[in-house]
Amino acid sequence: MTPTMKKTLAVALAAASVLPATAMADTPKDNTNQSCSTPDSIDAGNTTLSAACSTLDTLLHSQDSTVKTVYDKAKPDGQIAYTADSARKLVEAYNRAELLWQKTGIATDDVDDMNKAASDLKVQAANMTVATWTVTDGDQTSTLTGAPDSGGTGREYSGTINHMPTDDLHDLQAVGSDGSKVNLTHVTAHDTQAPGPYYGQTDHTATYVAAPTVNLPGFTVTAKWTEGDQVTAKLSDALPKANITPEKDEKGNPTGYYLLGGNMALDKGDYGPASISLSDGSTLTGMDWSAIQYTTTDDGSYVAQRTTINTDKGENQATITNKDGKQTQIKIKFNLKATRAWNASAKLTLTYTDKDGKLQSIPVTEYDKDKDGPVTLGKLPYSEMGDAFTLSPTDVGPDAEVKVDDRPAVASDGTRSWKVTTTYTDEEGLSHTHTMQVTLPFKQPARQVTNTDARLAGLLVNGQPIAGWDADTLDYTIVAKGDEPYKVSPQAADGQTVAASDVTQGAGTTRQEWTVSKNGQTRVYSVTVIRKHEPTAAERFDPADPTDRDGKTPEPDPHHPTTDLKSYGYTIKDKDGNTQYKSFATDDHTIPEGGVFAYQSYQNQVVAVKGGRVSGMTWRYTLTVLSTDNHVGVHTVDVTYLTAATHKAELTGIRFDGKDLNGFDPARHEYAVQVSDPARYTVMPVFDQSTGMTVSTHKTDGKAVVTVTSADGLAKTVYTFNVSQAPLPILSGTQTGTLAQTGTVAGAIGVAVAVLAAVLAGCAAWLAGRRRKGEGGKDIVA
Incomplete structure (x- = not known):
């Protein structure tokens, strides 16, 4: 060499x-x-x-x-x-x-x-010994470990791969670091199957071997994988994905039973359903709930009682029926700790938007869930009769349910009434149901005996004196029986002037005022028209149930369990349709359209949630939290839902003296308008009543201010119209808007201006400048 x-x-x-x-x-x-x-x-x-x-x-x-x-x-x-x-x-x-x-x-x-x-x-x-041996299959490369064989003369290498081998369980190959290759043979006799980590899954193993030779070691490689999708059980809305796991003995061998369990919150009642839905579309039936043990304890916290259901000793053979009707027997043990805070509280709250566009909320203190019969609320001022009222259950506990009629009945004097049904379960588990009629009355119109020079001669409705006419009674109500039109005409006495003034409009209600003047004395008369209406977007809105978006994060301090939650927020779908959770970053608890209130709990906390409307689009949620050391905390969160309809606050048009204002743009908030008489003119805002928004119009000589408030109370738009004298004889507009020369005020019910026209008609029924009794001018249909 x-x-x-x-x-x-x-x-x-x-x-x-x-x-x-x-x-x-x-x-x-x-x-x-x-x-x-x-x-x-x-x-x-x-x-x-x-x-x-x-x-x-x-x-x-x-x-x-x-x-x-x-x-x-x-x-x-x-x-x-x-x-x-x-x-x-x-x-x-x-x-x-x-x-x-x-x-x-x-x-x-x-x-x-x-x-x-x-x-x-x-x-x-x-005798050159290869340094390392590996097996590669798919994306996984496994380095094998070696040890002397039983004779001490060679080496045995072994290892695992964590998936089913590719190529349909064909043989594997070991490759040495020097490039040597050894084929491993699949020994099908050594394959195993066992229950997987969850019901619906199976664990598999497959073994691949090569015997040692004079110059090469022996090999044993085991492939391990889990086949099938996990199947979960929906025990309640609070625990929609409970695990079903195979039971194992002390040595880790399957016993043949499955365990179904977890900590869960009960909405109401005791747990023990006849059937349980599984995530693969099948149904679990035939459970034996006789082994449930019930205990009730007093922990002195916010709620006095807590009921615990523990079924760790219960077991039986149940039946699983799949979507095609095929049945399978399953041995199952229930290991549940189902807890709920007993709370049968219930309240009622009356909400409305007043004539100034402000949301008002009044607790109904007279309500008692244990009483039947009528409940009459305190009288509200007559001036509020034209508002839209909602009676809603609030702060309802998990052991109570309160149902209120969507649409109240309206009496001839404007009184509203609702049917309220309350069902609850007491501490002993007994059910109670009570029904009552809740009535909202209004004070009678005030009589005025001063300023008698401004005493109006009369008010005509469809040519007839208005019901209950009294010249010294200033306020009147018309409860419409259907879609019929009305003609409202103020009748002036000699020397009097009548000017239409403030208007307040909402869904199904409109209040119109007229100012009557003579010799320096004035009076203000009003007519309120109330019509039954289809529920508005705000009244129809009903958010989905809240969900827990965590429940897995350990508590901050495991030595001091907490009843606080990790966060509050909402869920919403992204552009790909995936549900995202967003926590509230500030005190701004508004939820965008499509969102639903949600929260994040800590691991092993039990949470029960109830919610209800408190006003407009604002909901109040009460969350009762059971900590891991069995303390109870109660949290109240108010949120306001935003939707395009209920957050809208804009006019779609406006009419002066019965004529449309040409060139009106909802986004433009100030106009100059010319009328025949700036001291006596009619104003009729046009808006979409189906949203639940309210409109208030305030008139003075030379100016009309229209305030639009959204149904959720968060958006407000103010329109200002500067009114001046139009050249005679033609009524025309200025550079900022003209009045159409055609069209009349029509009260077709069902369009956006329907209820509005019912009252405003009277505004134009008085011809400006007339000072002789009996000259009422033309009537306008409403």
């Missing part, structure tokens, strides 16, 4: 972390002319010595020699191909053989040493 070849081998082995290159740097000089392979250096007839020398020469020089084969498998890229110990032994044997091969004066006595050196080279080359 030439020095160049020796150096190459040394570098290759060093790169394989065998020995540093300096290990062979001091090898004796290659004395080619005196080597044993040179014919003139030995006796040509000494065949034994020639054979030994030839064998050694073949091992060191031949293209297919053992050393050459080892060299070819060495990896010069820095990877460890062979173990350091086996490569070191090969180098030592190589050095001894090299010294003999280059020895001067080969003699017959050297034959045994040369044969021994050749044999040792062969043995050490054959």
Whole structure:
């Protein structure tokens, strides 16, 4: 072997972390002319010595020699191909053989040493040990671990892959760091199946082996994977995804039973349904709830009683029926800790938007869930009769339910009344139901005996005196029986002037005022028209039930369990249809359209939630939290839902003296308008009543201010109309808007201006400037 070849081998082995290159740097000089392979250096007839020398020469020089084969498998890229110990032994044997091969004066006595050196080279080359073995399947590469076999002469390698092997369970292959490859055979007799971590899943194993050979170790590789989708159970709205897990004994072996359990909050009543829905569409039936143990304790917290249901000892064989009707028997044990805070509280709240556009909320203190019969609320001022009223249950506990009629009845004097049904369960588990009639009356119109010069001669409705006419009674109500139109006409006495003034409009109600003047004395008369109406967008709105968006995060301090929640917020779907949770970052508890109130609890807390409308689009949620140490905390959160309809506060048009204002733009908030008489003119805002918004109009000489308030009370738009004298005889507009010359005020019920027209008609029934009794001018249909 030439020095160049020796150096190459040394570098290759060093790169394989065998020995540093300096290990062979001091090898004796290659004395080619005196080597044993040179014919003139030995006796040509000494065949034994020639054979030994030839064998050694073949091992060191031949293209297919053992050393050459080892060299070819060495990896010069820095990877460890062979173990350091086996490569070191090969180098030592190589050095001894090299010294003999280059020895001067080969003699017959050297034959045994040369044969021994050749044999040792062969043995050490054959015993080169691969540094690492791996198995690659799909995206996973597993490095195998080795250990001496039972005889101590070879090595056994083993490992796992954590998925079902690709290519339909075909054989695997082990690859050594030197490039060697060994095929592993799938032994189907060793395959196993067992219940997976959850119901609906199966754990599988498959075994792949290769027996050891003279030069190669043995291999055992196990593939492990879980097949199937987890199936969960919906025990309640508070626990919609309860786990179903296989029970195992002390040694970890399946017992044949499944466990269904978890901590859960009950909305009401005791737990023990006849059927349980599973996430794969099947149904679990046939449960035996007789083993449930009930206990009631008084913990002195916000709620006095807490009921605990513990079924850890209950077990039975139930039936699972899938969507196709196929039935499967399942042995199941219920390990539930179902808890609820007993709370049968209930309140009623009356809400409305007053004539100034402000949301008003009045607790109904007279309400008692244990009483039947009528409840009459305190009388509100007559001026509020035209408002839209909503009676809503609030702060209703999980053991109570309150239902209120969507649409109240309206009496001829404007009185509203609702039917309220309350059902609740007491501490002993007994159910109670009570029904009552809640009536909202109004004070009688005030009589005014002063300013008699401004005493109006009469009010005509469809040509007949208004019911209950009294010249000293200033306020009147018309309860519409249907969609019939009305003509409202103020009748002035001699010398009086009548000017239509403030108007307040809402869904189904409109209040119109007229100011009567004479000799410096004034009176304000009003007529309120009330019509039954379809529920507005605000009245129809009913948000989905709140959800818990966590329940897995450990408490901040496990040594001090808390009844506080992690956060409050809302859920909403993103553009891809995925549900996202967003916590409230500030005290602004508004929820955008499509969102639903939600919260985040800590691990093992039990939360019960009740909610109801408090006003407009504002909901109040009461969350009762049971901590892990069985303390109870109650949290109240008010949120306001935003929708495009209920957040709208704009006019769609406006009419002066019965004519549309041309060029009106809802986004423009100030106009100049010309009328025939700036001191006596009619104003009729046009708006979408179906949203639940309210409109208030205030008139003075030369100016009309219209305030629009959204149904949620958060948006308000003010329109200002500066009124001036129009040139006679044609009514025209200024640069900022003109009045249409066609069209009349019509009260077609069902359009946006229906109720509005019913009262405003009277505004134009008085001809401006007339001062002689009986000249009422034309009537306008409402």
